[in-house]
Amino acid sequence: MTDRWDAIILGGGPGGSTLAASLAKLGRRSLVLERETFPRFHIGESLLPRSREVFERLGLDEKLDARFLRKYGARFLCSSTRRTRTYSFADAFDPKFEFAYQVERDVFDQLLLRHAAELGAEVRESWEAVEVLFDGSRAVGVRARPRARSEGAAPDAASAARAGASDVVELRAPIIVDATGRDTLLASRLRRKAQLAELDKTALFAHYEGVVREEGIHQGNIQLVIFDHGWFWFIPFRGAVTSVGAVVSSSWIRSRRRGESLDHFFDRTVAESSWARELLAGARRVRPVGALADFSYRIDQLAGDGWLFVGDAGGFLDPLFSTGAHLAIKGADLAATAIHRALEAGDTSRAAFASYEAEVRYAVDLFLGVVQGFYKGHFRETLFEPNQRPTMRKLITSMLAGDVFHAEKRPQWASFLRQYYPAEVPTFT
Incomplete structure:
Protein backbone atom coordinates (compact mmCIF):
# COMPACT_ATOMS: atom_id res chain seq x y z
CA MET A 1 0.00 0.00 0.00
CA THR A 2 1.41 3.38 -0.98
CA ASP A 3 0.94 6.65 0.86
CA ARG A 4 -1.72 8.95 -0.52
CA TRP A 5 0.67 11.91 -0.38
CA ASP A 6 4.41 12.32 -0.84
CA ALA A 7 4.47 15.09 1.75
CA ILE A 8 2.18 16.63 4.34
CA ILE A 9 2.82 20.34 4.76
CA LEU A 10 1.74 22.04 7.97
CA GLY A 11 0.94 25.68 7.16
CA GLY A 12 -0.28 27.41 4.02
CA GLY A 13 1.72 30.66 4.20
CA PRO A 14 4.33 31.59 1.56
CA GLY A 15 6.66 28.73 2.55
CA GLY A 16 4.01 26.04 2.64
CA SER A 17 2.23 27.24 -0.51
CA THR A 18 5.45 27.57 -2.49
CA LEU A 19 6.58 24.12 -1.41
CA ALA A 20 3.25 22.57 -2.40
CA ALA A 21 3.30 24.32 -5.79
CA SER A 22 6.95 23.37 -6.44
CA LEU A 23 6.28 19.74 -5.52
CA ALA A 24 3.30 19.69 -7.88
CA LYS A 25 5.53 20.97 -10.68
CA LEU A 26 7.82 18.01 -9.95
CA GLY A 27 4.90 15.59 -10.17
CA ARG A 28 4.65 15.07 -6.41
CA ARG A 29 1.47 14.89 -4.34
CA SER A 30 1.18 17.02 -1.24
CA LEU A 31 -1.42 17.85 1.39
CA VAL A 32 -1.43 21.33 2.93
CA LEU A 33 -3.07 21.72 6.34
CA GLU A 34 -3.69 25.39 7.13
CA ARG A 35 -5.04 26.29 10.56
CA GLU A 36 -6.75 29.51 9.43
CA THR A 37 -9.19 30.29 6.66
CA PHE A 38 -7.70 32.67 4.11
CA PRO A 39 -7.63 35.60 3.62
CA ARG A 40 -6.12 36.65 6.96
CA PHE A 41 -3.96 39.59 8.02
CA HIS A 42 -0.19 39.17 8.27
CA ILE A 43 2.85 41.45 8.31
CA GLY A 44 5.96 40.92 6.20
CA GLU A 45 4.61 42.74 3.17
CA SER A 46 7.73 43.71 1.20
CA LEU A 47 9.14 41.09 -1.17
CA LEU A 48 12.65 40.82 -2.66
CA PRO A 49 13.50 40.63 -6.38
CA ARG A 50 15.20 37.25 -6.26
CA SER A 51 11.95 35.60 -5.11
CA ARG A 52 10.77 36.18 -8.66
CA GLU A 53 13.03 33.35 -9.81
CA VAL A 54 10.57 31.04 -8.09
CA PHE A 55 7.47 32.99 -9.14
CA GLU A 56 8.44 32.76 -12.81
CA ARG A 57 9.04 29.03 -12.62
CA LEU A 58 5.67 28.49 -10.94
CA GLY A 59 3.78 30.70 -13.41
CA LEU A 60 2.97 33.33 -10.79
CA ASP A 61 4.81 36.44 -11.91
CA GLU A 62 2.09 37.73 -14.25
CA LYS A 63 -0.58 37.25 -11.59
CA LEU A 64 1.49 39.19 -9.07
CA ASP A 65 2.32 41.97 -11.51
CA ALA A 66 -1.35 42.46 -12.29
CA ARG A 67 -2.24 42.89 -8.63
CA PHE A 68 0.66 44.45 -6.71
CA LEU A 69 2.85 47.56 -6.75
CA ARG A 70 6.35 47.16 -8.11
CA LYS A 71 9.27 47.87 -5.78
CA TYR A 72 12.42 48.99 -7.60
CA GLY A 73 14.59 49.72 -4.61
CA ALA A 74 15.03 50.72 -0.98
CA ARG A 75 15.51 54.19 0.47
CA PHE A 76 17.23 54.66 3.84
CA LEU A 77 16.69 57.85 5.88
CA CYS A 78 18.58 58.81 9.05
CA SER A 79 16.60 60.93 11.50
CA SER A 80 19.59 62.31 13.41
CA THR A 81 21.75 63.36 10.44
CA ARG A 82 18.98 63.82 7.82
CA ARG A 83 21.06 61.77 5.39
CA THR A 84 19.30 59.66 2.76
CA ARG A 85 20.50 56.94 0.42
CA THR A 86 18.59 55.01 -2.23
CA TYR A 87 19.64 51.60 -3.52
CA SER A 88 18.12 50.53 -6.85
CA PHE A 89 17.98 46.80 -7.56
CA ALA A 90 19.11 47.43 -11.14
CA ASP A 91 22.57 48.23 -9.69
CA ALA A 92 23.11 44.73 -8.25
CA PHE A 93 25.95 42.52 -9.49
CA ASP A 94 23.31 40.34 -11.15
CA PRO A 95 20.49 42.73 -12.14
CA LYS A 96 18.29 40.13 -13.86
CA PHE A 97 15.42 40.92 -11.49
CA GLU A 98 15.27 44.68 -11.08
CA PHE A 99 12.04 44.90 -9.12
CA ALA A 100 10.01 43.05 -6.49
CA TYR A 101 6.45 43.57 -5.20
CA GLN A 102 4.84 45.29 -2.23
CA VAL A 103 1.98 43.01 -1.21
CA GLU A 104 -0.98 42.99 1.12
CA ARG A 105 -0.28 39.65 2.72
CA ASP A 106 -3.91 38.58 3.04
CA VAL A 107 -4.30 38.85 -0.74
CA PHE A 108 -0.80 37.56 -1.56
CA ASP A 109 -0.95 34.51 0.70
CA PRO A 146 -10.94 20.37 11.26
CA ARG A 147 -11.34 23.31 13.61
CA ALA A 148 -14.67 23.75 15.40
CA ARG A 149 -16.70 26.92 14.98
CA SER A 150 -15.74 28.19 18.41
CA GLU A 151 -12.06 28.08 17.45
CA GLY A 152 -12.33 30.03 14.23
CA ALA A 153 -13.95 29.80 10.84
CA ALA A 154 -15.99 26.70 10.18
CA PRO A 155 -14.38 23.99 8.04
CA ASP A 156 -15.56 23.71 4.46
CA ALA A 157 -18.13 21.08 3.54
CA ALA A 158 -15.59 18.67 2.06
CA SER A 159 -13.46 18.83 5.19
CA ALA A 160 -16.47 18.34 7.43
CA ALA A 161 -17.42 15.27 5.44
CA ARG A 162 -13.97 13.75 5.93
CA ALA A 163 -14.13 14.09 9.70
CA GLY A 164 -16.52 15.43 12.28
CA ALA A 165 -15.70 18.81 13.78
CA SER A 166 -14.35 17.20 16.93
CA ASP A 167 -12.77 14.09 15.34
CA VAL A 168 -9.01 13.68 15.09
CA VAL A 169 -7.74 11.69 12.12
CA GLU A 170 -4.35 10.20 11.31
CA LEU A 171 -2.76 11.23 8.02
CA ARG A 172 0.38 9.49 6.75
CA ALA A 173 3.20 10.51 4.38
CA PRO A 174 6.93 9.78 4.09
CA ILE A 175 7.77 13.49 4.58
CA ILE A 176 6.30 15.90 7.12
CA VAL A 177 7.11 19.60 6.67
CA ASP A 178 6.62 22.21 9.36
CA ALA A 179 5.79 25.50 7.62
CA THR A 180 3.69 26.88 10.48
CA GLY A 181 5.68 30.11 10.73
CA ARG A 182 6.28 31.59 14.16
CA ASP A 183 3.95 28.99 15.66
CA THR A 184 6.84 26.53 15.07
CA LEU A 185 4.60 23.56 15.79
CA LEU A 186 7.18 20.82 15.40
CA ALA A 187 10.13 22.90 16.60
CA SER A 188 8.36 23.78 19.83
CA ARG A 189 7.92 20.10 20.64
CA LEU A 190 11.02 18.54 19.11
CA ARG A 191 13.91 20.97 18.68
CA ARG A 192 15.71 23.59 20.70
CA LYS A 193 15.03 27.27 20.06
CA ALA A 194 17.32 30.19 20.91
CA GLN A 195 17.19 33.97 20.62
CA LEU A 196 19.65 35.71 18.30
CA ALA A 197 22.30 38.11 19.62
CA GLU A 198 21.55 41.85 19.23
CA LEU A 199 17.98 41.14 18.09
CA ASP A 200 15.84 41.39 21.23
CA LYS A 201 13.48 43.80 19.47
CA THR A 202 9.74 44.41 19.31
CA ALA A 203 7.77 45.35 16.19
CA LEU A 204 4.84 47.78 16.27
CA PHE A 205 2.78 48.04 13.09
CA ALA A 206 -0.32 49.60 11.50
CA HIS A 207 -1.75 50.70 8.15
CA TYR A 208 -2.21 54.33 7.06
CA GLU A 209 -3.69 56.30 4.18
CA GLY A 210 -2.07 59.46 2.88
CA VAL A 211 1.57 58.65 3.71
CA VAL A 212 4.15 60.63 1.71
CA ARG A 213 5.63 58.51 -1.07
CA GLU A 214 8.37 58.94 -3.62
CA GLU A 215 7.35 59.73 -7.17
CA GLY A 216 7.52 57.99 -10.53
CA ILE A 217 9.25 54.64 -10.69
CA HIS A 218 10.31 55.03 -7.05
CA GLN A 219 6.77 55.31 -5.64
CA GLY A 220 6.87 51.63 -4.70
CA ASN A 221 10.21 51.79 -2.90
CA ILE A 222 10.32 50.70 0.70
CA GLN A 223 11.48 53.56 2.95
CA LEU A 224 13.48 52.64 6.06
CA VAL A 225 13.76 55.41 8.63
CA ILE A 226 16.47 55.08 11.27
CA PHE A 227 16.06 56.83 14.63
CA ASP A 228 17.50 56.63 18.15
CA HIS A 229 15.31 53.74 19.34
CA GLY A 230 15.32 51.57 16.20
CA TRP A 231 13.88 51.98 12.72
CA PHE A 232 10.61 52.38 10.83
CA TRP A 233 9.39 50.70 7.68
CA PHE A 234 7.12 52.43 5.16
CA ILE A 235 5.76 49.92 2.63
CA PRO A 236 3.38 51.39 0.03
CA PHE A 237 0.66 49.27 -1.57
CA ARG A 238 -1.10 49.85 -4.86
CA GLY A 239 -3.75 52.41 -3.96
CA ALA A 240 -3.81 54.69 -0.92
CA VAL A 241 -2.70 52.39 1.90
CA THR A 242 0.83 52.14 3.32
CA SER A 243 2.08 49.67 5.91
CA VAL A 244 4.01 51.50 8.63
CA GLY A 245 5.89 49.75 11.40
CA ALA A 246 8.64 50.36 13.92
CA VAL A 247 11.17 47.83 15.18
CA VAL A 248 12.35 49.17 18.52
CA SER A 249 14.72 48.34 21.36
CA SER A 250 13.67 46.66 24.59
CA SER A 251 14.63 49.85 26.47
CA TRP A 252 12.17 51.88 24.39
CA ILE A 253 9.43 49.31 25.00
CA ARG A 254 10.01 49.71 28.74
CA SER A 255 9.23 53.42 28.37
CA ARG A 256 5.60 52.56 27.57
CA ARG A 257 3.48 54.05 30.37
CA ARG A 258 1.15 52.02 32.53
CA GLY A 259 -2.22 51.88 30.82
CA GLU A 260 -0.91 53.53 27.63
CA SER A 261 -2.60 52.13 24.52
CA LEU A 262 -0.50 50.73 21.68
CA ASP A 263 -1.94 53.38 19.36
CA HIS A 264 -0.79 56.18 21.66
CA PHE A 265 2.59 54.56 22.25
CA PHE A 266 3.11 54.25 18.50
CA ASP A 267 2.26 57.94 18.07
CA ARG A 268 4.88 58.74 20.70
CA THR A 269 7.37 56.54 18.85
CA VAL A 270 6.69 58.42 15.61
CA ALA A 271 7.29 61.71 17.42
CA GLU A 272 10.85 60.55 18.18
CA SER A 273 11.82 60.62 14.49
CA SER A 274 11.91 63.72 12.30
CA TRP A 275 11.53 61.71 9.11
CA ALA A 276 8.66 59.59 10.43
CA ARG A 277 6.82 62.73 11.55
CA GLU A 278 7.14 64.23 8.08
CA LEU A 279 6.09 61.11 6.20
CA LEU A 280 3.01 60.72 8.43
CA ALA A 281 2.14 64.41 8.77
CA GLY A 282 -1.01 64.21 6.64
CA ALA A 283 -1.75 60.52 7.10
CA ARG A 284 -4.69 58.75 8.74
CA ARG A 285 -4.37 55.44 10.55
CA VAL A 286 -6.81 52.88 9.15
CA ARG A 287 -5.75 49.82 11.16
CA PRO A 288 -5.11 49.67 14.92
CA VAL A 289 -1.50 49.21 16.02
CA GLY A 290 -0.38 45.64 16.66
CA ALA A 291 2.81 44.27 18.21
CA LEU A 292 5.16 41.30 18.04
CA ALA A 293 7.78 40.94 20.77
CA ASP A 294 11.24 39.29 20.85
CA PHE A 295 10.64 37.71 17.50
CA SER A 296 14.10 36.75 16.19
CA TYR A 297 15.11 33.16 16.91
CA ARG A 298 17.00 30.17 15.54
CA ILE A 299 16.24 26.43 15.62
CA ASP A 300 19.14 24.04 16.19
CA GLN A 301 18.29 21.66 13.32
CA LEU A 302 16.33 22.21 10.10
CA ALA A 303 15.75 18.59 9.11
CA GLY A 304 15.63 15.07 10.47
CA ASP A 305 14.44 11.62 9.49
CA GLY A 306 11.29 12.18 7.48
CA TRP A 307 10.82 15.82 8.49
CA LEU A 308 12.09 19.31 7.78
CA PHE A 309 11.35 22.96 8.50
CA VAL A 310 10.59 25.63 5.91
CA GLY A 311 10.55 29.39 6.42
CA ASP A 312 9.88 30.96 9.81
CA ALA A 313 9.23 27.57 11.41
CA GLY A 314 12.99 26.99 11.26
CA GLY A 315 13.95 30.43 12.53
CA PHE A 316 13.03 34.07 12.12
CA LEU A 317 15.27 37.02 11.39
CA ASP A 318 14.69 40.68 12.20
CA PRO A 319 12.70 42.18 9.26
CA LEU A 320 15.22 44.98 8.54
CA PHE A 321 15.87 43.77 4.99
CA SER A 322 12.43 42.20 4.33
CA THR A 323 13.93 38.73 4.47
CA GLY A 324 11.10 36.66 5.97
CA ALA A 325 8.94 35.88 2.94
CA HIS A 326 12.00 35.67 0.68
CA LEU A 327 13.75 33.04 2.82
CA ALA A 328 10.49 31.10 3.05
CA ILE A 329 9.85 31.18 -0.71
CA LYS A 330 13.39 30.39 -1.83
CA GLY A 331 13.87 27.88 0.98
CA ALA A 332 10.64 26.11 0.04
CA ASP A 333 11.78 25.82 -3.56
CA LEU A 334 15.03 24.23 -2.38
CA ALA A 335 13.08 21.95 -0.06
CA ALA A 336 10.92 20.73 -2.94
CA THR A 337 14.00 19.67 -4.88
CA ALA A 338 15.48 17.96 -1.81
CA ILE A 339 12.22 16.09 -1.09
CA HIS A 340 11.86 15.00 -4.71
CA ARG A 341 15.42 13.63 -4.81
CA ALA A 342 15.03 11.93 -1.43
CA LEU A 343 11.87 10.14 -2.54
CA GLU A 344 13.49 9.11 -5.82
CA ALA A 345 16.44 7.64 -3.93
CA GLY A 346 14.24 6.01 -1.31
CA ASP A 347 16.19 7.78 1.44
CA THR A 348 14.31 10.28 3.58
CA SER A 349 16.82 10.32 6.44
CA ARG A 350 18.32 13.54 7.74
CA ALA A 351 21.39 12.96 5.55
CA ALA A 352 19.22 13.34 2.45
CA PHE A 353 18.44 16.92 3.48
CA ALA A 354 21.98 17.96 4.43
CA SER A 355 22.50 20.14 1.35
CA TYR A 356 19.12 21.82 1.87
CA GLU A 357 20.01 22.68 5.46
CA ALA A 358 23.46 23.96 4.46
CA GLU A 359 22.08 26.20 1.70
CA VAL A 360 19.40 27.72 3.92
CA ARG A 361 21.87 28.29 6.78
CA TYR A 362 24.30 29.98 4.39
CA ALA A 363 21.62 32.39 3.14
CA VAL A 364 20.24 33.15 6.61
CA ASP A 365 23.69 33.74 8.09
CA LEU A 366 24.66 36.10 5.28
CA PHE A 367 21.65 38.25 6.16
CA LEU A 368 22.11 37.75 9.90
CA GLY A 369 25.66 39.08 10.01
CA VAL A 370 24.66 42.28 8.24
CA VAL A 371 21.57 42.79 10.42
CA GLN A 372 23.68 42.39 13.55
CA GLY A 373 26.24 44.78 12.05
CA PHE A 374 23.46 47.31 11.53
CA TYR A 375 22.43 47.23 15.18
CA LYS A 376 26.04 47.48 16.33
CA GLY A 377 26.35 50.60 14.19
CA HIS A 378 29.14 49.93 11.72
CA PHE A 379 26.98 48.70 8.85
CA ARG A 380 24.57 51.57 9.43
CA GLU A 381 27.43 53.97 8.70
CA THR A 382 28.37 52.00 5.60
CA LEU A 383 24.84 52.47 4.23
CA PHE A 384 25.20 56.26 4.30
CA GLU A 385 28.94 56.57 3.56
CA PRO A 386 29.30 59.78 1.50
CA ASN A 387 32.17 58.51 -0.68
CA GLN A 388 30.86 55.00 -1.06
CA ARG A 389 32.78 52.94 -3.59
CA PRO A 390 30.77 51.57 -6.56
CA THR A 391 31.72 48.00 -5.61
CA MET A 392 30.38 48.46 -2.08
CA ARG A 393 27.17 49.91 -3.49
CA LYS A 394 26.73 46.86 -5.75
CA LEU A 395 27.49 44.56 -2.82
CA ILE A 396 24.85 46.14 -0.59
CA THR A 397 22.32 46.26 -3.42
CA SER A 398 22.83 42.57 -4.23
CA MET A 399 22.19 41.68 -0.61
CA LEU A 400 19.10 43.90 -0.48
CA ALA A 401 17.81 42.19 -3.64
CA GLY A 402 17.96 38.82 -1.86
CA ASP A 403 20.81 37.33 -3.89
CA VAL A 404 21.95 35.14 -0.99
CA PHE A 405 21.41 31.59 -2.25
CA HIS A 406 24.62 30.39 -3.91
CA ALA A 407 24.58 26.60 -4.02
CA GLU A 408 26.71 26.21 -7.15
CA LYS A 409 29.26 29.02 -6.85
CA ARG A 410 29.56 31.51 -4.02
CA PRO A 411 30.51 34.93 -5.40
CA GLN A 412 33.43 36.92 -4.07
CA TRP A 413 31.20 39.76 -2.87
CA ALA A 414 29.25 37.38 -0.62
CA SER A 415 32.47 36.04 0.88
CA PHE A 416 33.54 39.63 1.57
CA LEU A 417 30.22 40.32 3.29
CA ARG A 418 30.52 37.22 5.46
CA GLN A 419 34.09 38.09 6.38
CA TYR A 420 33.37 41.66 7.47
CA TYR A 421 29.95 41.00 8.98
CA PRO A 422 30.16 37.47 10.44
CA ALA A 423 26.95 36.11 11.94
CA GLU A 424 26.83 35.57 15.69
CA VAL A 425 24.83 32.38 16.05
CA PRO A 426 23.73 30.75 19.29
CA THR A 427 25.53 27.64 20.50
CA PHE A 428 23.36 24.62 21.18
CA THR A 429 24.86 22.23 23.71
Missing part, protein backbone atom coordinates in the same frame (compact mmCIF):
# COMPACT_ATOMS: atom_id res chain seq x y z
CA GLN A 110 -4.39 33.54 -0.58
CA LEU A 111 -3.17 33.88 -4.18
CA LEU A 112 -0.20 31.58 -3.49
CA LEU A 113 -2.33 28.97 -1.72
CA ARG A 114 -4.95 28.95 -4.49
CA HIS A 115 -2.21 28.63 -7.10
CA ALA A 116 -0.77 25.59 -5.32
CA ALA A 117 -4.24 24.01 -5.39
CA GLU A 118 -4.61 24.82 -9.10
CA LEU A 119 -1.33 22.99 -9.76
CA GLY A 120 -2.64 19.88 -7.99
CA ALA A 121 -1.86 20.18 -4.29
CA GLU A 122 -4.62 19.18 -1.88
CA VAL A 123 -5.38 22.12 0.41
CA ARG A 124 -7.43 21.94 3.60
CA GLU A 125 -8.04 25.27 5.28
CA SER A 126 -9.30 25.49 8.85
CA TRP A 127 -7.47 22.27 9.66
CA GLU A 128 -4.97 22.07 12.47
CA ALA A 129 -2.25 19.54 13.15
CA VAL A 130 -2.57 18.25 16.71
CA GLU A 131 0.53 16.08 16.76
CA VAL A 132 3.31 14.83 14.49
CA LEU A 133 3.54 11.05 14.55
CA PHE A 134 6.89 9.28 14.85
CA ASP A 135 8.16 5.75 14.42
CA GLY A 136 11.26 6.00 16.57
CA SER A 137 13.06 9.14 15.34
CA ARG A 138 11.30 9.13 11.98
CA ALA A 139 8.26 11.31 11.27
CA VAL A 140 5.57 9.22 9.58
CA GLY A 141 2.40 11.31 9.74
CA VAL A 142 0.25 13.71 11.70
CA ARG A 143 -2.86 13.68 13.80
CA ALA A 144 -5.12 16.51 12.66
CA ARG A 145 -8.67 17.77 12.82
